[in-house]
Amino acid sequence: MLFGQRRIGEVPRGCRKGVHPSTGIAPKVELCRHIDDAGHTHDGIKRKVHPVKRATTLKTRLLISFIVAALVPLIVATVLAVPWFQSSIQGEAQRTLSTNATVAHELFAERINDRRDQMSAVASILSSSDFRDPAKLDAELRRQASALSMTYLFYIDDKGIVRGTTSGTEGQPLDWPVIEKLAAGPRAVAASEVVPEQQLAMFDKASGLALAVKATEGGSAPQQEADGALSIVGVAPVKDARGTRLGAVVGVSAIKKDNSLVDSIVSKVGGVATIFQNGVRVTTTVKDDTGARAIGTVVSDKVRAVTLGSGKTYNGEAFVVNRSYFTYYEPILNSADKVVGMLFVGLDQAPYTKSSNDFTLAMGMVMVLGVGVALAFGFFGSAQMSAPFIAVSDAAQHIADGDLTVVVPQTGFREAVAMGGAFNTMVRGLHELISSTRRSVRGLESVANDIASASAIEADSATSQASAVAEATATIEELDRSFVAVTEGAKRVLDIAEDSLEVADSGREAVQDSATHITRLSNGAIATLEAAGHLASVADDIDQVTFVIGSIAEQTKILALNAAIEAARAGDAGKGFGVVATEIRSLADSVSTSVSRIEGLVRTIQGASKELAATAEQQAELGETSVQESKRTRDKFDEIYERMNRTASAAREIATAAAQQQSAARQIVQVMHQVSAGVSSTASASRQLAGAASDIKRETGSLSGGLGGFKVD
Incomplete structure (x- = not known):
C-alpha cells in the first residue's frame, strides 16, 4: 500500500x-x-x-559458519595427525629394526664364539697320541666335522703342511697366510674370512660353493666378488701332554649358501636377513620375483659406498631386489679388520605404508562425518537462531506497507527477546505518533472551517481566526515535544545496544583465552600418553632380551653338563675341564636367577606404564571435549556480537528518523506562527484569509489522505 x-x-x-x-x-x-x-x-x-x-540470508550465513567451524578443526587435525602418525610408524619401524640388528649381531658373534670353543675341544681331542696315524686322524676329522656341522676340517703341522683332512688329501702346503698366522697363535681363535678359491679346490669344495653374480636395480658387482666362500674359520693349536706344540687344527664353516644362520635370525626377530660376501648375497631370506631366495644378487651402489667403501653401518630406506625395506647394513670384518662382507636385516615397508594409508583414510572418513554432523546441527541451529530476526524482518515489511498493528513475538534467546521488546516499543511509539497526528489534523481541519465561515461573514472575525491558528500552533508544538521524547528514547536504546556490544566482545575474548589454556592441558595429556607408550615398548624389548638371555643360560647349563660328562669320561686329563664346566654351570645358574629378577621388574614396569597410559588417555579425551565445547561457546559469542552490532545500527537509524520528524514539526510550528501574524495584521485581508483557510483545508485533506495509508486499529 x-x-x-x-x-x-x-x-x-x-x-x-x-x-x-x-x-x-x-x-x-x-x-x-x-x-x-x-x-x-x-x-x-x-x-x-x-x-x-x-x-545472503542470516540462516545461510549461520549454516556456513557452522560448517566452517566444523571443517577448520577437522582439517587442522588431519594435517597434523597424518604426518605425526607417519612419523610414529617410521619411528616404531626404526626401533624394531635396531632391535633386530642387535639380535642378528649377537647371533652372528655367538656363531663365531661357538666355532672357537668347538675348535678348542677338537684340538684337545687331537692332542692324544692315538691320532698320530694319518688314517685315524682323517677319520676323527670327518667325525668331528659331521658332528659339528662344519664344511671341512684339516690339520697342519708347524711347517704349514696339511697332514690330515676330511677329504683325505694331505701332504700339500697350505699356502694361506691368514690361517698360518692364526695357527701360530697360543690359543684358539675364530673369525669371518673369505676362503680363497684355490683352498676350496684343494678340499673339493669349489664347485659346490660356486655362485653366479646377478645385477639388480641400482647395483652391480664383478664376478670376482663371489669367488671363494665367506666362512667362519676356527683355528686351535694342538699340544701334547707336556704342552709341546704339535700343529694346529683348522675348521671351516661356510656361510655361503648356508641359510641356517639367516633363518635363525628371522625366526627370532622376523623381517628379512642377509649375509653378503663383499657386495653379493651368499645367504638370504629375501625372495625374488619367482619366490626363490635371491642368492647371487648384489647390493645397491649407494649402500656399497657407505658400508663396503667406508666401513660404516647404513641405516635407512632402500630398494632390495624387488621392494622397499627399512634396512640396516653392518660391515663384517675379518681377523685383519678388513671388510669382507655385510650383515643385513630389514623390514618390509608395505605393512607400515598400509597402516599409514588406512589412518589417512580413517581421518578422511572422520572429516566427512564431521561435515555431515555440522550440516545437521547447522540446519537446526541456524533455523532456531534466525527465527527471531526473520520475525522482525517480516514485521518491518508490514510496517513499510503501513500496517502498525503488527507485533513481534518475544521468544528465543535473551537478546532476541530484548530485540523483540524494543521493536514492539518502537512500533507503539509510531502508532501513538500517527494517532496524535491524525487528531491534530482533524483539529486543524475544524479550525480551517471556522476561519472560512467567519471570514465570509465579516472581516473582524480575523481575531477569532488568529486565536484558532494559535491553538493549532500549540498543538503542533506539543507534537514537536513528543518527537523530542521519541528521539531521546531512541538514543537510550542506542546506548544500551552499544554497551551490550562491548560486553559481548569482552565475553568472546575471555572464551578465547579459556580455549587456549584447555588446548595446552590437552597437549600435555597427549604427550604423557606417548611417553607411557614408549615406556611400555621399552619394557617389551627388555622382556624379549631377558628371554633370549634365559634361553642362552639354559643352553649353557646343558653344555656345561655335557662338558662335565665328557671331562669325567676323559679321566685325569679332563679334570681341569670338569672344573671349568662346573664354574660355567654355576655362572649359568646365576644368570638364570638374575633373569628371573629382571622379568619381575619388567612386569612391574609394564603394569605401571599401562595405568599411566590409561590415565593419560582419559585426560586427553577430557581435554579434547573441553576444547570443542570452548570453541562452540566462542562461536555463540561471535554470533551474539554480530547481532548486537546489527541492533545498534538499527537503533542509530531510528534515532536519525526521529530527529528528522522533530525538525519537520518545528518547521510546521514556524509556518503556523507566520499564518497567525498574517491573520492578525489587518482586517482588510479577510478575503485573503478566507482563501488561506481554504488552502489550509486542502492541506489537511491531503495530509489526512497520506495518514490513511497507515493501519493503526
Whole structure:
C-alpha cells in the first residue's frame, strides 16, 4: 500500500524529499506539490522505487559458519595427525629394526664364539697320541666335522703342511697366510674370512660353493666378488701332554649358501636377513620375483659406498631386489679388520605404508562425518537462531506497507527477546505518533472551517481566526515535544545496544583465552600418553632380551653338563675341564636367577606404564571435549556480537528518523506562527484569509489522505 496514494494532477512539480513513515529513511518517498487547472496547489506522496540488492540470508550465513567451524578443526587435525602418525610408524619401524640388528649381531658373534670353543675341544681331542696315524686322524676329522656341522676340517703341522683332512688329501702346503698366522697363535681363535678359491679346490669344495653374480636395480658387482666362500674359520693349536706344540687344527664353516644362520635370525626377530660376501648375497631370506631366495644378487651402489667403501653401518630406506625395506647394513670384518662382507636385516615397508594409508583414510572418513554432523546441527541451529530476526524482518515489511498493528513475538534467546521488546516499543511509539497526528489534523481541519465561515461573514472575525491558528500552533508544538521524547528514547536504546556490544566482545575474548589454556592441558595429556607408550615398548624389548638371555643360560647349563660328562669320561686329563664346566654351570645358574629378577621388574614396569597410559588417555579425551565445547561457546559469542552490532545500527537509524520528524514539526510550528501574524495584521485581508483557510483545508485533506495509508486499529 502506498503512503498517500491520492494525487491530484498528472505531472509532479516541486517534489521534495520526505521521510518514510515506517523506516525513517528519506530516499524511500518524496512529498510532491501539484498545481491544478484552477491554480490551486495540492500536496501528495511519490514513492521512489530502488533496485533491491540481493544479500545472503542470516540462516545461510549461520549454516556456513557452522560448517566452517566444523571443517577448520577437522582439517587442522588431519594435517597434523597424518604426518605425526607417519612419523610414529617410521619411528616404531626404526626401533624394531635396531632391535633386530642387535639380535642378528649377537647371533652372528655367538656363531663365531661357538666355532672357537668347538675348535678348542677338537684340538684337545687331537692332542692324544692315538691320532698320530694319518688314517685315524682323517677319520676323527670327518667325525668331528659331521658332528659339528662344519664344511671341512684339516690339520697342519708347524711347517704349514696339511697332514690330515676330511677329504683325505694331505701332504700339500697350505699356502694361506691368514690361517698360518692364526695357527701360530697360543690359543684358539675364530673369525669371518673369505676362503680363497684355490683352498676350496684343494678340499673339493669349489664347485659346490660356486655362485653366479646377478645385477639388480641400482647395483652391480664383478664376478670376482663371489669367488671363494665367506666362512667362519676356527683355528686351535694342538699340544701334547707336556704342552709341546704339535700343529694346529683348522675348521671351516661356510656361510655361503648356508641359510641356517639367516633363518635363525628371522625366526627370532622376523623381517628379512642377509649375509653378503663383499657386495653379493651368499645367504638370504629375501625372495625374488619367482619366490626363490635371491642368492647371487648384489647390493645397491649407494649402500656399497657407505658400508663396503667406508666401513660404516647404513641405516635407512632402500630398494632390495624387488621392494622397499627399512634396512640396516653392518660391515663384517675379518681377523685383519678388513671388510669382507655385510650383515643385513630389514623390514618390509608395505605393512607400515598400509597402516599409514588406512589412518589417512580413517581421518578422511572422520572429516566427512564431521561435515555431515555440522550440516545437521547447522540446519537446526541456524533455523532456531534466525527465527527471531526473520520475525522482525517480516514485521518491518508490514510496517513499510503501513500496517502498525503488527507485533513481534518475544521468544528465543535473551537478546532476541530484548530485540523483540524494543521493536514492539518502537512500533507503539509510531502508532501513538500517527494517532496524535491524525487528531491534530482533524483539529486543524475544524479550525480551517471556522476561519472560512467567519471570514465570509465579516472581516473582524480575523481575531477569532488568529486565536484558532494559535491553538493549532500549540498543538503542533506539543507534537514537536513528543518527537523530542521519541528521539531521546531512541538514543537510550542506542546506548544500551552499544554497551551490550562491548560486553559481548569482552565475553568472546575471555572464551578465547579459556580455549587456549584447555588446548595446552590437552597437549600435555597427549604427550604423557606417548611417553607411557614408549615406556611400555621399552619394557617389551627388555622382556624379549631377558628371554633370549634365559634361553642362552639354559643352553649353557646343558653344555656345561655335557662338558662335565665328557671331562669325567676323559679321566685325569679332563679334570681341569670338569672344573671349568662346573664354574660355567654355576655362572649359568646365576644368570638364570638374575633373569628371573629382571622379568619381575619388567612386569612391574609394564603394569605401571599401562595405568599411566590409561590415565593419560582419559585426560586427553577430557581435554579434547573441553576444547570443542570452548570453541562452540566462542562461536555463540561471535554470533551474539554480530547481532548486537546489527541492533545498534538499527537503533542509530531510528534515532536519525526521529530527529528528522522533530525538525519537520518545528518547521510546521514556524509556518503556523507566520499564518497567525498574517491573520492578525489587518482586517482588510479577510478575503485573503478566507482563501488561506481554504488552502489550509486542502492541506489537511491531503495530509489526512497520506495518514490513511497507515493501519493503526
